[in-house]
Every structure is written in structure tokens, then in C-alpha cells.
Amino acid sequence: INLFNSAIHENNTLTPVAKLQYLLSVLSNEPFNLIKSLPISDKNYEVAYNILKVRFLSQRHLTSLHLNKILDLPTIHHIAKQMRNFITIYSETTEALKGINTDITTNNSLLSAMLLRKMDSTLLKRFEHFQFSQTSTMQQPDEIIKFLSQECNEAKQAFLYSSSSSISKQPQSEYKKTSLMT
Structure with missing residues (x-):
């Protein structure tokens, strides 16, 4: 518009x-x-x-549309593509809300709790163990998204390394390569 x-x-x-x-x-x-x-x-x-x-x-209509998008986000697993899609939808939606003067990302414990509920148990354990085991306060939504982004990057890197190692483990040809230069 x-x-x-x-x-x-x-x-x-x-x-x-x-x-x-x-x-x-x-x-x-x-x-x-x-x-x-x-x-x-x-x-x-x-x-x-x-x-x-x-x-x-109408502000109310647009706000409801965007909030429903966040509420309807699926549970995410420790899979790079799922995490990236989750982060993208979340980011697009929160930015759209900011565009209509509705910032839900600052000091929002309810949003933080909702984001944590969207994680599967493995991802949630990693979040609790690696990121915030020393903290007794509720994490901010941006901290949770930052964690997911880091996990996504790590999962992507792990996939790339496992893909390259499976390529190198392919059987070698039974013919030896010989140099034409002797």
C-alpha cells in the first residue's frame, strides 16, 4: 500500500x-x-x-493477522531448513508489526515463552544448557532468535561437513591413475 x-x-x-x-x-x-x-x-x-x-x-485487523502468523508457527526441530524458515517468518512478521507501530519484541515474556514452546525437546535442552544456564531471568525474544540462528548455522555447517566426508568415502575406481609424463 x-x-x-x-x-x-x-x-x-x-x-x-x-x-x-x-x-x-x-x-x-x-x-x-x-x-x-x-x-x-x-x-x-x-x-x-x-x-x-x-x-x-485497520490497525486491529493487521495486528491480528500478524500475531496469528506468529501463533501458528510450527514446532521446530534441530533441522537447519526448519529453523531458517521459522526465523524468516518470525522476522518478517515482527518487522511488519513494527511498521504499524506495534513492537512486540521488547520486554515480552509471553512471546519468549511462546517461542520456547515452539522448540522440540532436543532444541530446548540445547537452549537451556548452552545459552542461559547461568541466568534466572526470562530471555528476550531477540536472544531466542539469535540462539536459533546460531543453531541453524551450526546445523548447516555440520551437514556440509558430513556431505563432503560422504563424498570422499565413495569407492575409488579400480583403475589407478597414471601419469602420462614419465
Whole structure:
């Protein structure tokens, strides 16, 4: 929406009719269906824009969408791809929330507890043992994500090393390589 606002909505050189045509051209599915029956006219651009704004840009609606994404994150195991996907979704979602002035990552023990519950028992034991065995306070969400990122990198490295060692253990050809230069 920010891109549309800066390129079209706030562009004073475009007429409202042109803005409405641009708006219709970039929409699909439910947003398009909400305004497709409006006649193309100057006054209907603001009507269409406001319909979409009320329906899809309410702070409460956007906040709920993003929070549900975090709540619906799956349990993660000590697998690099799963951890990376988890971190990506978490990061995208928390940044989107910050974009609508809702920062849930600072001093949020509930979020920390929820993130810890998303870890399988092996990962949770590693977290408790290696990272915070000396600490009696609740870890911050960013500390948990940092731990997951480190674990992801270590798992990826371990996989690379195990892959390269399995390649080197392949049977050698029964023919000896000989030098053509003697």
C-alpha cells in the first residue's frame, strides 16, 4: 500500500479517474470484488480507496493477522531448513508489526515463552544448557532468535561437513591413475 500511496494516491498530476483505473488494475480477489461495481468516476476513486482502507488497513485487523502468523508457527526441530524458515517468518512478521507501530519484541515474556514452546525437546535442552544456564531471568525474544540462528548455522555447517566426508568415502575406481609424463 505504501508503494501505491506514493506512486498513485499522493500523485497530484493524476486525475481521480486515472487513480481509480490504476487501483482496479492492481487488485484481485476480494479487494477487487469490493469495488469492481463502482462506476469509473472522479468521486468514486475516494469511495473505492476508503472502502479498501477501512476493510484492509485497520490497525486491529493487521495486528491480528500478524500475531496469528506468529501463533501458528510450527514446532521446530534441530533441522537447519526448519529453523531458517521459522526465523524468516518470525522476522518478517515482527518487522511488519513494527511498521504499524506495534513492537512486540521488547520486554515480552509471553512471546519468549511462546517461542520456547515452539522448540522440540532436543532444541530446548540445547537452549537451556548452552545459552542461559547461568541466568534466572526470562530471555528476550531477540536472544531466542539469535540462539536459533546460531543453531541453524551450526546445523548447516555440520551437514556440509558430513556431505563432503560422504563424498570422499565413495569407492575409488579400480583403475589407478597414471601419469602420462614419465
